Amino acid sequence: MSAVSAVVVNWNGGTELIECIKALLSQEGVELEVVVVDNGSTDGSADLVEVRFPQVKVVRNGRNLGYAKAANIGVGATxxxxxxxxxxxxxxxxxxxxxxxxxxxxxxxxGALGPKLINPNGSLQPSCRRFPPLGATFLRHTPLELLFPSHPFLKRYLMFDLDRTRPAEVDWVSGACILLRREAFEEVGGFDERYFLYSEDVDLCLRLKKAGWKVYYVPHAKAFHIGGHASERRPVFSLYHAHRSMWLFFRAHHRKSALWWLGPFVLVGILGRFLVVLLTLAVRRLLRRRGRDAMAP
Incomplete structure (x- = not known):
């Protein structure tokens, strides 16, 4: 079996990072090297890795360079x-x-494979989708998504028709856990470092497909994924980059003719979605604060 390298990009991962590495090192029958790329963590998690796992290489960036750039650094160190x-x-x-x-x-x-991802409660976590066509992009990132949640564009994009018990060629798989063929990764130039957070996996898979490689969903390989690591710690920061990355992907991979007439609508929709979610977040925080004040003696 070929040698494999594992790269974990860390930003204040805490005990979750330790459990991730323990699960990695417990995999049997593989020749494995593990690299942790630390994006300026302040919780001591990188130090803890060096103490607990001396066989793991820790690369320290000193500051948060974003996921895509840190991942490229990690792959380059393997x-x-x-x-x-x-x-x-x-x-x-x-x-x-x-x-x-x-x-x-x-x-x-x-060129890339993704396992079946499982939520902490044991339910299936969607981890592969089709590339969003313009119609789905417009519906997905505007208030129209609320009006037409079962629209065929959205159902096709979310791959509701996929048999998730059998391996299948798909458009893209989640970067939360993705196995890459180094030859393919290097051929397309790695991750696009303009994506600070989110959508870099979609972009990479699309460029792999354009270069002639295939992307597969492999459900008999399984992993738990908690999710929400960055969004819970810095919700506004994560929210901004999620929507910024949506727009970057749309501009990079849709025809200029479509950008001319549909681009402004999608941009307004993405901005509107960002503001709505931001407002919802602020209201939830206010209600929690009032609840705590009401319970205080």
């Missing part, structure tokens, strides 16, 4: 033929990594 990228809040289940590597080796056209 040597494996395949590279597994993991979020700190992800836990590989037993045999997940050998199963992914075996699938990659039996599919020489595969």
């Amino acid at each position: 040597r494996g033929e395949h590279v597994l990228l993991l979020n700190p809040d992800t836990r590989l289940l037993p045999e997940a990594l050998p199963l992914l590597i075996s699938f990659m080796e039996s599919h020489p056209d595969a």
Whole structure:
């Protein structure tokens, strides 16, 4: 079985990072190197990794460079033929990594693979989708999504028709846990570092597909993913970058003719969505604060 490198981009991952690495190192039957790229954490998690796991290499950036740039740094610090990228809040289940590597080796056209992701409560976490066509982009990122939640554009984009018990070629898989063929990753230039947070996985998979590589969903390999690591710690920061990345992807991968007439509507929709979610967040914080004040003696 080919050598594989694992890269975990960390920003204040705390004990979740430790559990992620423990699950990684417990994978059997693989030749594995692990690199943690720390984006200026202040919680001591990078120090803890060095103490608990001396075999793990820690690369310290000193400040938060964003996910895409940190991931590129991490891949550059490894040597494996395949590279597994993991979020700190992800836990590989037993045999997940050998199963992914075996699938990659039996599919020489595969540039990227994603396992089945499972929520902490045991439910299925959507981890693969189609690339959003203009219609779905317009519906997904504007208030029209609330009016037409079952529109065929959205159902197709979210892959409601996919049998999630069998491997399948898909458009893109979640970067929370993704196995990459180094040759393919380097061929397309790695992650686009304009994406500070979010959508870099969608962009990468699209460029892999354009270069002739395939992306597969491999559900017999499984991982737990808690999710919300960054959004819980810095919600406004995360919200801003999520919507900024939506717009970057739209501009990068849709025809200029479409940008001319539909772009302004999507931009307004994305901005409107950002403001609505921001307002909702502010109201929730206010209500929680009032609740605490009411309970105070």
